[in-house]
Amino acid sequence: MSEPQTKHKSPYALEVRGLTRSFGSRKILSDVSFKLKRGEILIIMGGSGCGKSTLLRHIIGSLKPDAGEIYIDGTEITKLNDRELSNVRKRFGMLFQTGALFNSLTVGENVALPILESSDVSASIADLVVKLKLELVGLTGFEHLKPAQISGGMKKRVGMARALALDPELLFCDEPTAGLDPVMTAVIDTLTVDLTKKLGLSAVVVTHDMTSAFRIATQMIFLFEGRVIASGTPDEIKNNPDPILQQFINGYADGPIPLKLSKDDYLKRLMQA
Amino acid sequence: MLAFAQLSLEAFVGIFSPIFGQKSWRLSALFSQMVNIGVASLPTVALANFLLGLVLAIQGAGQFEKLGATNMVANLVAFSILREIGPLITAVIVIGRSGSAITAELGTMKVAEEIEALNVMGIDPVKYLVVPRLLAMLLMMPVLTVLGEGVGLFAGWLISVGSLHLDPFFYVQNSIEAVEQKDLFTGLLKALVFGGVVGTVACFYGMQVEGGAEGVGRSTTKSVVTALTSMLAMDAILTTLIYFT
Ligand SMILES: Nc1ncnc2c1ncn2[C@@H]1O[C@H](COP(=O)(O)OP(=O)(O)OP(=O)(O)O)[C@@H](O)[C@H]1O
Numbered sequence: 001m002s003e004p005q006t007k008h009k010s011p012y013a014l015e016v017r018g019l020t021r022s023f024g025s026r027k028i029l030s031d032v033s034f035k036l037k038r039g040e041i042l043i044i045m046g047g048s049g050c051g052k053s054t055l056l057r058h059i060i061g062s063l064k065p066d067a068g069e070i071y072i073d074g075t076e077i078t079k080l081n082d083r084e085l086s087n088v089r090k091r092f093g094m095l096f097q098t099g100a101l102f103n104s105l106t107v108g109e110n111v112a113l114p115i116l117e118s119s120d121v122s123a124s125i126a127d128l129v130v131k132l133k134l135e136l137v138g139l140t141g142f143e144h145l146k147p148a149q150i151s152g153g154m155k156k157r158v159g160m161a162r163a164l165a166l167d168p169e170l171l172f173c174d175e176p177t178a179g180l181d182p183v184m185t186a187v188i189d190t191l192t193v194d195l196t197k198k199l200g201l202s203a204v205v206v207t208h209d210m211t212s213a214f215r216i217a218t219q220m221i222f223l224f225e226g227r228v229i230a231s232g233t234p235d236e237i238k239n240n241p242d243p244i245l246q247q248f249i250n251g252y253a254d255g256p257i258p259l260k261l262s263k264d265d266y267l268k269r270l271m272q273a
Numbered sequence: 274m275l276a277f278a279q280l281s282l283e284a285f286v287g288i289f290s291p292i293f294g295q296k297s298w299r300l301s302a303l304f305s306q307m308v309n310i311g312v313a314s315l316p317t318v319a320l321a322n323f324l325l326g327l328v329l330a331i332q333g334a335g336q337f338e339k340l341g342a343t344n345m346v347a348n349l350v351a352f353s354i355l356r357e358i359g360p361l362i363t364a365v366i367v368i369g370r371s372g373s374a375i376t377a378e379l380g381t382m383k384v385a386e387e388i389e390a391l392n393v394m395g396i397d398p399v400k401y402l403v404v405p406r407l408l409a410m411l412l413m414m415p416v417l418t419v420l421g422e423g424v425g426l427f428a429g430w431l432i433s434v435g436s437l438h439l440d441p442f443f444y445v446q447n448s449i450e451a452v453e454q455k456d457l458f459t460g461l462l463k464a465l466v467f468g469g470v471v472g473t474v475a476c477f478y479g480m481q482v483e484g485g486a487e488g489v490g491r492s493t494t495k496s497v498v499t500a501l502t503s504m505l506a507m508d509a510i511l512t513t514l515i516y517f518t
């Protein structure tokens with residue numbers, strides 16, 4: 001659908017430099033930097049609330065940073081006006097953490113929306129593309145249901161189909177496999193890898209699912225309290241001795257990550273109350 | 274205030290741009306909004322106008338009886354419904370019913386990241402969501418007002434003929450003599466302006482929502498209050514401009 005991009009300005013599909021952002025007095029992102037080569041998959045890991053979704057929001061231009069730059073294929077996007085930004089966004093596909101499907105539209109209409117809005121294709125061609133994309137995520141035959149009538153995991157997959165509707169060059173996924181069963185997770189993982197290998201798409205994926213992360217990643221970064229504390233290939237990450245990182249990827253309850261849980265005995269507190 | 278002005282400007286540009294040959298309106302979206310705002314509000318608008326027509330006639334009769342001029346009820350009803358009560362009560366009903374619904378709907382979309390998703394897809398939320406709603410408001414408010422005024426006048430006639438025993442034909446003739454064409458048109462002008470005010474205010478507060486379901490509730494309340502006060506302010510301004518100068 002989008003014109004084939006023959007020449008690229010930069011070998012990096014995405015580059016983030018010194019990104020810093022506070023909400024009020026709380027610093028959510030501080031000095032975040034990383035690069036993503038074309039055709040690769042970058043995994044962003046980090047505890048709940050550490051700023052992963054906020055980071056994605058900056059990259060897609062929904063939020064403006066306090067400091068730092070974001071380059072999409074060599075173009076700095078934090079200072080673009082709405083029209084210029086909307087041109088850059090034509091190359092994006094984004095799967096939101098909550099799916100962000102339009103509740104008043106059916107599943108099929110949701111996937112068709114970006115297609116019909118971006119070009120003058122006929123409804124029958126759009127229909128065909130919708131069927132194709134829904135097939136990719138294993139949802140053939142669900143076109144006519146409303147988002148309220150499908151499960152959480154299905155919404156995620158519809159979101160994925162919609163993100164892929166215009167064959168983006170850059171795909172952003174916020175926890176694409178949260179709420180999916182192991183088989184469906186593998187299907188989505190394979191799909192992401194296929195897209196990057198066969199179509200040269202680059203992807204940024206936020207995930208908590210370590211199996212899935214190590215299965216698809218070519219690059220990984222680990223965010224902790226708004227900073228990148230580790231980055232590298234999956235092997236480098238696995239062998240990184242940082243105790244915080246090791247606790248996270250191995251999923252131990254005991255370790256240096258502060259949990260902000262009460263140490264008091266739950267039963268005792270109940271009795272006191 | 275600046276943000277409000279910007280949104281209104283963008284929305285009005287969006288409404289007029291199809292006239293200058295850029296992309297057409299989303300007719301299906303416009304149509305469904307017209308049904309939402311117009312057709313669905315019609316019963317309540319009619320009821321409110323009917324009741325006010327009754328009340329006006331009864332109140333008027335009480336006063337005019339003392340002067341021995343009950344036939345003046347026709348003048349009072351026609352005059353006040355067309356100039357003031359019809360546009361006003363119709364706008365009040367539309368604010369409560371459709372203005373609040375627009376704010377709540379857009380606000381819910383904002384909270385569910387749907388507006389952000391539109392932006393990322395390169396779809397302008399103002400053109401896609403605000404323009405059809407505002408345009409529907411601008412079109413339906415005058416239509417609802419005319420229909421409401423008809424019902425209000427009928428209610429006045431009903432009381433006058435039924436319980437004041439005025440001559441039905443004479444009453445109509447009296448009404449027609451009491452008002453000028455100007456009264457009908459100023460009423461419609463008011464309705465159009467009210468439609469614009471309610472539409473922009475409702476959409477603005479919807480797009481402003483921050484922070485979950487609670488935020489939707491808060492914005493909806495603000496939207497209704499602001500729409501009511503600005504509608505009344507516009508009414509005062511227009512009345513002054515039209516009848517005092
Ligand atoms: N609009 C906002 N205003 C104020 N604070 C915000 C806003 N958006 C996010 N935050 C704060 O930023 C922090 C990071 O939020 P974010 O949604 O990016 O986390 P996350 O890493 O995606 O978490 P999760 O894994 O649970 O999705 C949170 O502490 C949140 O309270």
Ligand SMILES: [Mg+2]
Pocket residue numbers: 052053054097174
């Ligand atoms: Mg998140």
